[in-house]
Structure formats: C-alpha cells, structure tokens
Amino acid sequence: MAVPERKPRERMVFSAAQLIRRDGVAATGMRDVAEHAGAPRGSLQHYFPGGKEQLVNEAVAWAGRYAGKRVAKFLAAMDTPTPSGLFAAMVSQWTAEFHAVGFASGCPVAAATADCARSTDSTRTAAAEAFAAWTGPVAEALRGMGVPPERAHAHATLMISALEGALLIARAERDTRALTTVAAELAPLLDGAVR
Amino acid sequence: MAVPERKPRERMVFSAAQLIRRDGVAATGMRDVAEHAGAPRGSLQHYFPGGKEQLVNEAVAWAGRYAGKRVAKFLAAMDTPTPSGLFAAMVSQWTAEFHAVGFASGCPVAAATADCARSTDSTRTAAAEAFAAWTGPVAEALRGMGVPPERAHAHATLMISALEGALLIARAERDTRALTTVAAELAPLLDGAVR
DNA sequence: CGGCTACTATGACGAGTGTCATAGATAGGC
DNA sequence: GCCTATCTATGACACTCGTCATAGTAGCCG
Numbered sequence: 001m002a003v004p005e006r007k008p009r010e011r012m013v014f015s016a017a018q019l020i021r022r023d024g025v026a027a028t029g030m031r032d033v034a035e036h037a038g039a040p041r042g043s044l045q046h047y048f049p050g051g052k053e054q055l056v057n058e059a060v061a062w063a064g065r066y067a068g069k070r071v072a073k074f075l076a077a078m079d080t081p082t083p084s085g086l087f088a089a090m091v092s093q094w095t096a097e098f099h100a101v102g103f104a105s106g107c108p109v110a111a112a113t114a115d116c117a118r119s120t121d122s123t124r125t126a127a128a129e130a131f132a133a134w135t136g137p138v139a140e141a142l143r144g145m146g147v148p149p150e151r152a153h154a155h156a157t158l159m160i161s162a163l164e165g166a167l168l169i170a171r172a173e174r175d176t177r178a179l180t181t182v183a184a185e186l187a188p189l190l191d192g193a194v195r
Numbered sequence: 196m197a198v199p200e201r202k203p204r205e206r207m208v209f210s211a212a213q214l215i216r217r218d219g220v221a222a223t224g225m226r227d228v229a230e231h232a233g234a235p236r237g238s239l240q241h242y243f244p245g246g247k248e249q250l251v252n253e254a255v256a257w258a259g260r261y262a263g264k265r266v267a268k269f270l271a272a273m274d275t276p277t278p279s280g281l282f283a284a285m286v287s288q289w290t291a292e293f294h295a296v297g298f299a300s301g302c303p304v305a306a307a308t309a310d311c312a313r314s315t316d317s318t319r320t321a322a323a324e325a326f327a328a329w330t331g332p333v334a335e336a337l338r339g340m341g342v343p344p345e346r347a348h349a350h351a352t353l354m355i356s357a358l359e360g361a362l363l364i365a366r367a368e369r370d371t372r373a374l375t376t377v378a379a380e381l382a383p384l385l386d387g388a389v390r
Numbered sequence: 391c392g393g394c395t396a397c398t399a400t401g402a403c404g405a406g407t408g409t410c411a412t413a414g415a416t417a418g419g420c
Numbered sequence: 421g422c423c424t425a426t427c428t429a430t431g432a433c434a435c436t437c438g439t440c441a442t443a444g445t446a447g448c449c450g
Binding site (some may be wrong): 022023024025026027074103104105106109110111113114115116117118119124127128130131153154155157160161162163164165166168169171172173176177178181182184185186188189 | 346381
C-alpha cells in the first residue's frame with residue numbers, strides 16, 4: 001500500500017500508526033517512522049516537539065477516529081442494517097486485511113495500551129479516548145437499529161471487546177478462526193436486543 | 196507480592212511474565228528480570244542460552260498453563276457450575292487484580308502477541324499455544340456443564356476473546372466497566388447453550 | 391535587495407539494550 | 421585431598437534509541 005498524497009505531518013502520523021500496530025510502540029523508532037513516511041528526519045522534531053510521546057498519542061487518536069468513521073461506511077453499505085450485520089462487516093474488514101498482509105498487523109490502540117498503559121499516562125489516556133471514539137459511533141448505530149438506548153452502549157463495548165480479543169488470538173494463531181467464531185456466536189445475542 | 200520460594204530458574208520465568216505484562220516485551224530488559232527475580236545476572240545466560248527469546252517464550256507458556264489451571268480452581272469453588280458463573284469468576288479475578296495494583300498489569304500473552312507477532316515467530320507460536328492451553332480447559336468445563344461439544348470450543352473462544360478485549364479497554368480507561376459489562380451481557384448467551 | 395518564518399539536513403551525545411567472554415565460587419563424587 | 425559440573429559474577433562490546441544542537445535551504449512579504 002503506497003503512502004497516499006497527504007501533507008507530510010499527516011503522513012508521519014499515519015506511518016507511525018502503521019508501524020505501531022505492526023511492531024509495537026517500543027520497537028517503532030522515530031527514524032523508522034520518518035523513513036516509512038518518506039519524510040526527512042529533521043521534520044519530526046519540527047512537527048512533534050513533544051517527541052515520540054506526542055507522535056504516538058496522535059497516531060492512536062488517528063486510529064480511533066478512523067475506526068469511528070468506518071462504522072458509518074459499514075452502515076451505508078448495508079441495505080437493511082442489523083447489529084449482527086454491522087459486527088460481521090467489522091470482522092470481515094479484519095479477516096480481509098489479515099489475509100492480505102499475512103497477519104502482520106494488529107490494532108494500534110491495543111498495541112499502545114499493552115505497551116504504554118503503565119509507563120506513559122498520556123498515551124493511556126489517548127488509547128481510552130480512541131476506544132471511546134470507536135464505541136460511540138457503534139452504540140449510536142445500534143440505537144438507530146432499534147436497540148434500546150440503555151443497552152446500546154453495553155453491546156457496543158461487548159462488540160469491540162470481542163473483536164479486539166479475537167484479533168489477538170487470530171494474530172497469534174495466524175488463523176481467522178477466532179474472528180469468524182466470535183461473529184457467528186455473538187450474532188443472535190446482538191440481534192436479539194432489537195425491539 | 197513477594198517473590199515466593201522457588202527455584203531460581205522458575206523465579207526468573209515468573210518475573211519475566213510479570214514484567215512483560217506490565218511494560219511489554221521490548222521494554223522489559225534482561226537486567227530488569229534478574230533484579231526482579233533476585234537472581235544473579237549471570238544466571239540468565241546459563242539457564243536461558245537461547246537468550247531473551249527463550250525467556251519470553253517460557254514466560255508466555257507459563258502464563259498459558261497458569262490460566263488453564265485456574266479454570267479448575269474456579270470450577271471447584273462453585274457449588275453449581277454454570278457457564279456464566281465460570282465467566283464471572285474469570286472476570287472477577289481480573290477486576291480484583293486491577294483494583295489491587297491500579298491497572299498496572301495486563302495479560303502477558305496479549306502483550307507478547309502485540310509486541311512479537313511479526314518480529315519473532317517462535318514467540319507468536321508460544322502465544323498461540325498459550326491461548327490453546329487456556330481455551331482447552333474452558334471448553335472442557337463447558338462440556339461438563341452440558342454445553343454441546345460442537346459449541347463448547349466456540350463459546351470458550353468467545354469468552355476468552357471478550358475477556359482479553361475488555362482487559363485492554365479496562366486498562367486504557369482505568370475502569371473495570373468494560374469487564375463487568377461484558378460479563379453481564381454475555382451471561383444469557385453462555386447459559387442458553389446448556390441443554 | 392533584506393528579513394523573516396517554515397522547514398530540512400546532519401552530526402553528536404548519553405543512555406540503554408542483548409549478548410559475549412572470562413574468571414570466580416560452590417558443591418558433590420570418590 | 422583433587423576433579424568436575426553447575427552456577428555466579430562482572431566487565432566489555434557493538435548497537436540502537438530518543439533527543440538535542442546547529443546549520444542550511446526555500447519561499448513569501450515588504
């Protein structure tokens with residue numbers, strides 16, 4: 001996937017997210033990010049005076065916004081939206097990506113959480129906000145499908161939890177089995193909440 | 196939690212698991228492990244000639260075995276075992292630990308997967324085996340409660356996926372909300388499979 | 391033209407890493 | 421006693437990291 005035409009600063013954030021979800025935060029070097037983004041090394045300290053911490057936090061935030069926006073696209077692609085259909089769409093995006101890149105990359109928010117939750121509090125906060133930026137649109141979509149408001153947020157949390165966990169297992173096993181299993185088993189529960 | 200009386204080698208594996216789940220694989224140094232275990236630095240190269248990779252892999256394997264053994268203890272502590280009761284026990288162990296240590300530590304298998312799935316294939320395999328060593332006993336327990344054999348493994352995968360994902364969210368949010376939500380929402384589905 | 395800002399380029403520094411080499415200690419067998 | 425295998429101890433090496441300092445370039449305004 002060639003780096004698209006964007007402003008250098010955005011390219012670096014995007015590249016950071018890509019590398020983080022592949023190798024983790026600690027294993028992703030600033031020099032690697034610059035090279036991956038095709039940006040000069042000196043620009044990093046110019047655009048991100050807060051250093052690696054700032055870059056990582058912006059990458060995590062970017063990932064959260066991206067995931068949130070995807071929800072709307074999934075909805076638009078479905079003729080008759082259902083909770084299980086939305087979840088299936090989320091899962092199939094990941095299975096397709098896993099098959100495309102050979103299970104090389106996971107979720108950047110998960111990587112940042114596992115790596116920095118204790119050491120860097122600002123990154124932990126950024127991860128929490130990223131999860132919120134993802135859960136919110138999912139919950140809203142569920143409400144739009146008829147799920148009672150008091151359960152929509154809980155089901156959104158359940159969906160994202162199951163998805164993140166299945167992502168880990170799938171990556172470890174190099175097999176999308178966990179993802180498809182979770183989607184199949186959760187479907188009746190999700191649709192059962194529609195009033 | 197003081198390091199219990201064990202043989203030095205086992206202490207180092209145990210300490211490695213503790214540090215990995217706190218700070219991630221890359222951020223955990225060999226010197227840190229030796230110090231945490233109260234073991235001499237020189238012993239590392241003696242017991243683990245395969246270097247850090249070997250130590251990490253054994254720590255991950257240890258974590259998988261530990262999680263698998265816990266299932267039996269959870270079952271023994273319940274008078275009338277149910278799928279939702281087992282899941283609630285797994286969740287409550289984590290909520291208790293989170294409250295005890297201030298959300299400092301996550302799951303070592305998840306950390307190893309996020310950090311090494313691409314870079315170190317042997318660690319990725321170790322993580323997959325750890326998940327298997329955990330899923331197996333859960334599935335067997337479900338069968339013992341009357342869950343049909345063909346669905347027991349799927350439900351075990353669902354339980355562990357949801358738990359792992361909720362762990363990540365809980366750690367990021369510094370709140371056990373995700374864990375309790377997942378336990379509550381998943382309960383009827385899990386118990387509904389009992390014939 | 392000068393002057394200023396935005397951005398790029400590059401070398402250096404100190405701290406940290408995993409690993410290795412080598413030497414020292416300790417304990418059991420006989 | 422000595423010999424040997426197991427374990428400990430420590431200093432050094434090559435390397436990478438994030439960050440800083442400093443200089444250079446491009447482009448626009450006046």
